[in-house]
Amino acid sequence: MDIKDIVAPFAVWKRAFEKPFTVRKPIDERPGAPRYRGFHINDADTCVGCGTCESICMNKAIDLVPVEGREPSAGDSGLRPRVDYGRCCWCALCVDVCPSGSLGMSNEYLWIDSDPDVFRYVPGVDAKPWDGAELGYRRAEGYRLLDMERVPMPETGHAEGVKSFLELVKGYSRDQAEREADRCVACGVCVASCPAHMDIPGYIKAVRDGDLETGLRLLYETNPFPEACGRICTRACESACAIGSGGDPVAIRWLKRYIADQVELADYGKSLPRAEPATGRKVAVVGAGPGGLAAAYYLALLGHKVTVFEKDEAAGGMLRYGIPEYRLPYPALDKDVDYIRSLGVEIRYGAAVGKDPALAKLRKDFDAVYLSTGLPAAYRLDVPGDDHPRVLDGVAILAAATRGEELGLGRRVAVVGGGNVAMDAARTALRHGCEVDIVYRRREVDMPADPEEIREAKAEGARLIERAIPVRVEDSGDGGARFVWNEAEMVQKEPGKRPVPEPIPGAVVTERYDSVIAAIGQGPDLAYLTEADGVEVRRMKPVTDRAGRTSVPTVFAGGDLVNEKKDAISAIADGHRAARAIDRLLGGKGD
Amino acid sequence: MSRAKIPYVPPEERAFPDLDSGKYLVMWQGPNHPGITGNMSLRLVIEGDSVVDCETHVGYLHRGFEKLMERRLWMQNFPLVCRIAVPEPDFNEYCYAAALEELAGIEIPEKAVWLRTLSLEMIRLASFLMWIGGQAGAFGHGTIAQWSVTMRDYVLDLFEELSGGRIYHMYIIPGGVRADVPPGFLRHVLETMTVVEQNLKDIELVMFHNAVMKMRAVGLGYIPRDWVERYGITGPNARAAGVRRDLRKDRGYLAYPRLSFEPVVGTESDAFERARLRLAEMFQAIDLIRQIVDALPAEGAFRERLPNPLHWRIPAGETYVSAECTRGEYGFYVVSDGGDKPRRVAVRGPSYTHAVSVMERLVRGVNIADVAGLMVSLHTYPPEIER
Numbered sequence: 001m002d003i004k005d006i007v008a009p010f011a012v013w014k015r016a017f018e019k020p021f022t023v024r025k026p027i028d029e030r031p032g033a034p035r036y037r038g039f040h041i042n043d044a045d046t047c048v049g050c051g052t053c054e055s056i057c058m059n060k061a062i063d064l065v066p067v068e069g070r071e072p073s074a075g076d077s078g079l080r081p082r083v084d085y086g087r088c089c090w091c092a093l094c095v096d097v098c099p100s101g102s103l104g105m106s107n108e109y110l111w112i113d114s115d116p117d118v119f120r121y122v123p124g125v126d127a128k129p130w131d132g133a134e135l136g137y138r139r140a141e142g143y144r145l146l147d148m149e150r151v152p153m154p155e156t157g158h159a160e161g162v163k164s165f166l167e168l169v170k171g172y173s174r175d176q177a178e179r180e181a182d183r184c185v186a187c188g189v190c191v192a193s194c195p196a197h198m199d200i201p202g203y204i205k206a207v208r209d210g211d212l213e214t215g216l217r218l219l220y221e222t223n224p225f226p227e228a229c230g231r232i233c234t235r236a237c238e239s240a241c242a243i244g245s246g247g248d249p250v251a252i253r254w255l256k257r258y259i260a261d262q263v264e265l266a267d268y269g270k271s272l273p274r275a276e277p278a279t280g281r282k283v284a285v286v287g288a289g290p291g292g293l294a295a296a297y298y299l300a301l302l303g304h305k306v307t308v309f310e311k312d313e314a315a316g317g318m319l320r321y322g323i324p325e326y327r328l329p330y331p332a333l334d335k336d337v338d339y340i341r342s343l344g345v346e347i348r349y350g351a352a353v354g355k356d357p358a359l360a361k362l363r364k365d366f367d368a369v370y371l372s373t374g375l376p377a378a379y380r381l382d383v384p385g386d387d388h389p390r391v392l393d394g395v396a397i398l399a400a401a402t403r404g405e406e407l408g409l410g411r412r413v414a415v416v417g418g419g420n421v422a423m424d425a426a427r428t429a430l431r432h433g434c435e436v437d438i439v440y441r442r443r444e445v446d447m448p449a450d451p452e453e454i455r456e457a458k459a460e461g462a463r464l465i466e467r468a469i470p471v472r473v474e475d476s477g478d479g480g481a482r483f484v485w486n487e488a489e490m491v492q493k494e495p496g497k498r499p500v501p502e503p504i505p506g507a508v509v510t511e512r513y514d515s516v517i518a519a520i521g522q523g524p525d526l527a528y529l530t531e532a533d534g535v536e537v538r539r540m541k542p543v544t545d546r547a548g549r550t551s552v553p554t555v556f557a558g559g560d561l562v563n564e565k566k567d568a569i570s571a572i573a574d575g576h577r578a579a580r581a582i583d584r585l586l587g588g589k590g591d
Numbered sequence: 592m593s594r595a596k597i598p599y600v601p602p603e604e605r606a607f608p609d610l611d612s613g614k615y616l617v618m619w620q621g622p623n624h625p626g627i628t629g630n631m632s633l634r635l636v637i638e639g640d641s642v643v644d645c646e647t648h649v650g651y652l653h654r655g656f657e658k659l660m661e662r663r664l665w666m667q668n669f670p671l672v673c674r675i676a677v678p679e680p681d682f683n684e685y686c687y688a689a690a691l692e693e694l695a696g697i698e699i700p701e702k703a704v705w706l707r708t709l710s711l712e713m714i715r716l717a718s719f720l721m722w723i724g725g726q727a728g729a730f731g732h733g734t735i736a737q738w739s740v741t742m743r744d745y746v747l748d749l750f751e752e753l754s755g756g757r758i759y760h761m762y763i764i765p766g767g768v769r770a771d772v773p774p775g776f777l778r779h780v781l782e783t784m785t786v787v788e789q790n791l792k793d794i795e796l797v798m799f800h801n802a803v804m805k806m807r808a809v810g811l812g813y814i815p816r817d818w819v820e821r822y823g824i825t826g827p828n829a830r831a832a833g834v835r836r837d838l839r840k841d842r843g844y845l846a847y848p849r850l851s852f853e854p855v856v857g858t859e860s861d862a863f864e865r866a867r868l869r870l871a872e873m874f875q876a877i878d879l880i881r882q883i884v885d886a887l888p889a890e891g892a893f894r895e896r897l898p899n900p901l902h903w904r905i906p907a908g909e910t911y912v913s914a915e916c917t918r919g920e921y922g923f924y925v926v927s928d929g930g931d932k933p934r935r936v937a938v939r940g941p942s943y944t945h946a947v948s949v950m951e952r953l954v955r956g957v958n959i960a961d962v963a964g965l966m967v968s969l970h971t972y973p974p975e976i977e978r
Contacts (some may be wrong), residue, residue: 092761
């Protein structure tokens with residue numbers, strides 16, 4: 001110890017003249033840093049209520065709650081996260097994980113209230129002073145906890161694909177499927193949007209866990225066509241997917257296909273339920289499409305004897321005769337059908353109900369009848385000359401292609417329409433070496449076809465002619481047809497409604513084609529419903545309740561014949577619902 | 592030559608105090624007492640004004656983290672671990688993240704390596720600043736505590752800017768860090784370092800050239816060198832005893848092998864030496880921060896992509912990851928059974944080895960007024976003893 005130890009401390013007396021550190025008035029003058037993790041904010045319109053924030057929160061501080069004025073809709077649970085600041089630890093993992101990116105944090109950190117209940121609120125719904133705060137914690141650029149990019153599906157290239165009817169989509173490998181399944185946050189928003197309410201998070205988890213037997217069982221709980229739906233489903237689920245709110249939706253359809261592809265038909269029985277003991281009741285199903293066979297499958301499971309009457313020579317309906325092989329190969333469809341048949345479902349081919357046997361006979365011979373006859377009758381172009389021999393019907397062309405018949409389309413083909421049948425017909429024609437023009441009365445964005453189909457048809461070489469209203473078909477005199485259309489412009493006639501095409505006077509185009517394929521929609525063929533059957537029909541549709549009951553207690557109807565969505569999965573859902581209702585009618589419990 | 596004021600008497604040679612004799616007073620210091628660090632308690636047996644016997648009591652801050660972690664997803668534990676040592680949370684975040692990365696075989700990007708190192712050195716400085724306030728305060732120099740805690744606040748301002756949180760930064764996330772540095776941040780770091788360095792020089796003048804401090808701290812709490820191995824003492828407590836042990840050098844994790852520094856080693860092993868050594872490490876931390884700011888890559892990813900945190904399964908295995916924190920070796924032993932949650936996590940809080948048994952031994956014979964100063968001189972964070 002020396003003299004310095006006595007003197008040195010006095011050196012800092014200089015600080016007596018400096019501003020003290022400890023005085024900071026008023027206390028609320030300092031805002032939080034731009035990245036401060038303060039009170040939550042949420043853009044309630046962007047939020048889809050998926051609850052991933054709730055799943056990741058380690059303190060269980062977040063609850064998804066219903067909020068006033070917000071109803072569940074496709075892709076939105078209608079719920080919004082409520083934060084409990086008695087539990088929140090401000091870690092912001094909820095912000096990091098939020099698929100839609102709606103959740104954030106403000107840089108506000110002062111909130112004083114004597115009522116403890118106010119510290120539990122729904123950000124973005126319960127108004128707070130920091131709503132819309134510019135500053136505060138947000139997910140950093142390029143930083144995400146979730147993978148928003150889909151594992152690419154291996155596909156045959158367009159140049160190669162258009163040369164044959166071989167399946168384009170090759171399917172995921174195990175590694176690819178597990179990586180894709182890992183992207184799912186298991187929120188279940190998709191389940192509500194699936195017409196059949198399939199347990200999507202359940203079977204995706206099965207893929208993740210490598211437990212395909214469970215996966216297959218979950219698929220068959222609501223859908224006996226996993227091979228077909230795994231390829232061609234309209235996948236409302238993917239439009240609803242929460243991951244899709246901020247990136248590519250999970251490839252739910254391909255994962256379904258993966259499960260079905262990986263399990264051999266011979267092994268199906270190991271994981272799928274066996275049929276109940278026979279009840280001795282008999283049910284007739286009219287039409288062996290996806291809806292009819294779905295009803296047959298669930299009825300057979302419940303122990304009823306099911307006979308399916310099919311007018312064509314093979315089962316599958318539109319799946320077989322309407323969807324080309326490159327999208328849904330027949331062996332895959334056969335696998336689904338064969339499993340249904342293995343439960344004892346009898347299918348009588350070439351049995352056109354109405355001609356042989358009559359519906360009245362079915363009603364007499366069977367305890368219940370399910371009508372699932374779909375929409376087999378193509379609409380006509382409804383322009384002068386639409387009866388020209390070179391004006392063909394799209395559905396018939398697709399069916400002929402399925403049967404392996406010579407199509408005789410010629411070299412240049414016009415496909416009229418913008419739906420999936422038009423795309424399928426166009427791509428089938430391309431595969432027969434034709435030059436194809438797709439003629440549609442509205443714009444590409446208005447096309448009802450799957451955008452993927454439109455993109456692929458164009459990539460394979462189809463030319464898209466938009467805003468073209470058919471005027472007439474004339475004979476070209478050389479074995480072809482001259483197709484005349486009027487160019488149109490889109491006019492917004494009523495605000496809020498979609499614009500309609502209006503012909504531009506004088507802008508008439510004539511092109512010569514070898515074939516003009518009309519694919520502008522189909523209607524039902526209800527010739528088999530006689531007045532004596534007593535089934536009430538309104539606007540070309542049998543009138544049914546939600547379960548598919550018609551005005552005749554033992555007759556049920558469903559599928560494209562009845563429902564608005566006109567896709568396979570809706571028909572399957574109808575078939576399942578009707579099967580339960582029929583079971584109840586026949587004295588079962590309906591489950 | 593021992594500088595110990597009080598020679599150590601082994602337990603078998605010690606007379607057990609007869610509490611019924613009327614000669615002794617049993618007194619509790621803590622768990623709520625300004626002279627104790629955190630929520631810990633000392634049961635002191637006093638004769639006159641000197642301590643005859645002492646029992647350390649922990650458990651007032653036991654929150655069961657290790658068990659809680661077994662019930663939470665791997666990623667959900669990331670905001671939890673920082674609470675194990677409140678004033679210095681980043682070492683928990685780093686050890687946990689590094690253990691997971693090792694088990695899952697994840698390589699973090701270069702930029703994340705530097706940002707993690709920056710974060711760890713900044714919190715080292717902040718933690719020491721808080722400690723030096725406590726050490727000065729325990730010897731009656733309250734003004735120094737006000738300066739140093741203000742300096743710590745400036746460092747916490749930096750953390751707020753970088754991570755969005757002042758105390759729990761939650762910045763080092765498995766796979767890297769959570770964000771790049773915000774614009775202007777590195778300039779703020781350098782400006783703050785200048786201010787802190789200036790203040791530390793004042794503190795050095797006032798605290799270490801100070802007769803009162805020397806009279807009270809020199810010779811207090813002498814740790815013989817052989818205790819370092821016997822008790823597993825690490826960090827400044829070991830280095831002050833002359834043991835050159837610094838994981839930043841010995842294990843060379845993160846960017847430390849690329850930084851230029853030498854472990855500070857002392858000889859005297861008493862409270863004063865330990866304080867001086869920590870002051871030197873504070874200057875060293877400032878120097879390291881400047882080196883890191885210079886070397887920090889401007890571009891590049893700051894985080895490796897991980898599997899979906901909701902389903903993340905880590906391959907079965909076990910690992911031990913450690914880092915040199917202000918109190919010594921901070922370690923995480925993590926076991927995975929291949930599931931989505933840890934099978935077992937054990938945390939090695941460095942205070943465990945010097946604040947329980949060693950403290951009991953050192954405090955015997957010490958004047959009751961010096962107990963607080965002695966305890967702070969060991970630098971103890973009770974929550975990491977109890978996990």
